Amino acid sequence: IYFFLTAVKLPGSRTYIHPHTYEDPNQAIRDFAKEIDASTIRIERVIGAGEFGEVCSGRLKLPSKREIYVAIKSLKAGYSEKQRRDFLSEASIMGQFDHPNIIRLEGVVTRCKPVMIITEYMENGSLDTFLKKHDGQFTVIQLLVGMMRGIASGMKYLSDMSYVHRDLAARNILVNSNLVCKVSDFGLSRVLEDDPEAAYTTRGGKIPIRWTAPEAIAYRKFTSASDIWSYGIVMWEVISYGERPYWEMSNQDVIKAIDEGYRLPAPMDCPVVLHQLMLDCWEKSRSERPKFGQIVNTLDKLIRNPNSLKELANRFLKDHVTLKTGVMAAENSVLPSQE
Ligand code: ACK
Numbered sequence: 001i002y003f004f005l006t007a008v009k010l011p012g013s014r015t016y017i018h019p020h021t022y023e024d025p026n027q028a029i030r031d032f033a034k035e036i037d038a039s040t041i042r043i044e045r046v047i048g049a050g051e052f053g054e055v056c057s058g059r060l061k062l063p064s065k066r067e068i069y070v071a072i073k074s075l076k077a078g079y080s081e082k083q084r085r086d087f088l089s090e091a092s093i094m095g096q097f098d099h100p101n102i103i104r105l106e107g108v109v110t111r112c113k114p115v116m117i118i119t120e121y122m123e124n125g126s127l128d129t130f131l132k133k134h135d136g137q138f139t140v141i142q143l144l145v146g147m148m149r150g151i152a153s154g155m156k157y158l159s160d161m162s163y164v165h166r167d168l169a170a171r172n173i174l175v176n177s178n179l180v181c182k183v184s185d186f187g188l189s190r191v192l193e194d195d196p197e198a199a200y201t202t203r204g205g206k207i208p209i210r211w212t213a214p215e216a217i218a219y220r221k222f223t224s225a226s227d228i229w230s231y232g233i234v235m236w237e238v239i240s241y242g243e244r245p246y247w248e249m250s251n252q253d254v255i256k257a258i259d260e261g262y263r264l265p266a267p268m269d270c271p272v273v274l275h276q277l278m279l280d281c282w283e284k285s286r287s288e289r290p291k292f293g294q295i296v297n298t299l300d301k302l303i304r305n306p307n308s309l310k311e312l313a314n315r316f317l318k319d320h321v322t323l324k325t326g327v328m329a330a331e332n333s334v335l336p337s338q339e
Contacts, residue, residue, distance in 0.1 A: 016163040019092045019188065025085045026110075032095030033088075034107035036060070036118055041109070043072055047125075051187070052076060052087045053114070057121055060106055069121035070106055074114040084115060090187040091117045097161070101154030103174055103184040122174035122182065130175045131242035141271060141309050144238050147181045148274075149299040154183040155231060156292035159224035166222050167195055168230035169211045170237040199251050209251040210244075214258055215286060225286035231295070232281025233264075239274060240267035258282075266313030273302060275313045 022028040043058040053076035060070045075087045094105040094117075106118040124130045127147075138144055151173055158165060165183065172185040172195075197208040207217055213229035215221040233245050245264060246254045263282050266275035277298060283289045290298075302308050 014161060016093070016096055016158075016161040019089045025089070025092070028092040029088050029108060029110065031092070033091045033105060034095075035111060036107035036109050036116075038109050038112050038116075041070070041072065041116070041118065047071070052079070052083065060118060068106075069123075071119045071121050073117040073119075075116070077114065086188055087115065088117070090185075093163075093186040093188075094119070097157070097163075099154055099157040100180065101150045101182050102157060103182045119184075120176075122184075123177040124175035124179070126171050127173035127175050127181060128170035128237065128242045131170065131238065135241040141239075141269070143179065145274070145299055145303055145309070147175075147179065148235055148238055149296060149303065150181040151183065151234060152231065152292055152295040152299060154181075155227060156296055158183065159227065159292050162224075164222050164224060165227050165230070166216075167198075167208060167211070168227055168234060169195075169197065169208060170234055170242060171195075171197070173234070210246055210254055213286065214255075214284065217255060221286075223286065224292070225289050228281050228289045228292065228295075229286075231292070232278040235274065235278050235281070236264050236267060239270045243267065270313050271302075271309040272311045272313045273308055 017028075019025055019028040040061040041058060042060075043056045045057055046054050047057050048055040050073050053074045056072045056074070058070055058072050059067045061067050073087075073090075075084060079087070088108065088110070091105055091108045094103065098104075103122070104120040106120065108118065109116040155165070155168065165186075167185060168183070172183070173181050174184050175181055195208055197210065198206040199209055209217060211230045211233045213221075213226035216226040216229075236245060237243065246257075249257070261284075263279055266272070266278075277290075277295065280288075280290050281295075
């Protein structure tokens with residue numbers, strides 16, 4: 001009996017299986033995604049455009065006869081076999097996850113056309129747009145901390161499964177009607193092609209520079225520690241209500257400033273403890289950055305003790321106040337400009 005118990009893998013110790021490890025990608029889909037009968041889906045309206053085709057909202061009738069709102073991504077006609085594979089890879093990745101802060105896969109339609117991926121519907125759309133629309137409306141900073149806690153919790157789950165996201169940014173977080181934030185965007189080609197923020201590096205990779213850790217930009221060292229760096233940028237986006245990180249600085253200037261030790265200053269009305277957490281995520285040495293589990297714990301403590309959020313970092317004058325790692329620089333110092 002004891003032998004048997006030790007042989008059983010604990011849930012949670014499960015690691016993610018990359019769809020490319022399957023010789024037959026269709027097998028990965030069969031293993032991780034449920035095939036949905038197209039007649040149970042009712043498409044209602046177009047809500048956006050994805051890399052492979054339209055994103056719509058609609059309803060899905062479950063076997064229990066209950067109807068739920070869903071998002072429906074479809075693969076546009078005239079696709080190649082590789083495009084179909086890349087499109088469906090998102091479902092075979094998403095289908096391995098089961099967490100309240102990760103977008104939930106309902107299933108796929110592959111037996112008839114168009115090929116579709118069905119996920120839960122997130123009423124408030126992507127986090128960056130949502131925050132811009134509600135600029136300054138959340139006087140309760142705790143609401144924002146709750147959102148950041150959710151994202152960190154989803155990321156902890158992913159990193160525990162050894163999944164590295166590579167494109168964590170507010171634009172890739174979805175928000176539901178209860179303001180629960182969920183990590184989305186799991187395609188294989190997506191970091192390369194789908195993200196308008198991704199720029200080509202000198203080495204030919206396509207990377208969303210402003211969100212990416214220096215070692216990932218320099219030599220493509222993508223790890224959960226580089227996801228942590230991106231997470232710090234997401235924290236900054238949340239507190240600044242969807243402001244663009246590093247404003248209008250060019251990608252080259254961002255890379256240079258980071259290398260010289262400059263970091264984003266605290267957004268307006270940002271609690272000191274939160275800015276410190278961001279700075280921890282932006283440690284140059286990746287082993288010194290916190291882990292997602294530690295971030296969840298820290299945010300939980302802050303939520304339980306709202307007084308800890310009262311001390312605010314200095315208001316910043318956009319473009320005129322900057323921070324050197326952990327040290328407040330002179331009020332009128334500027335980020336180094338292009339040479
Ligand atoms: O900012 P948005 O409204 O949120 O516009 C984009 C668009 O589709 C293209 O990706 C929205 N979207 C994507 N997935 C979902 C989903 N599961 N629920 C609701 N909206 C979604 C996204």
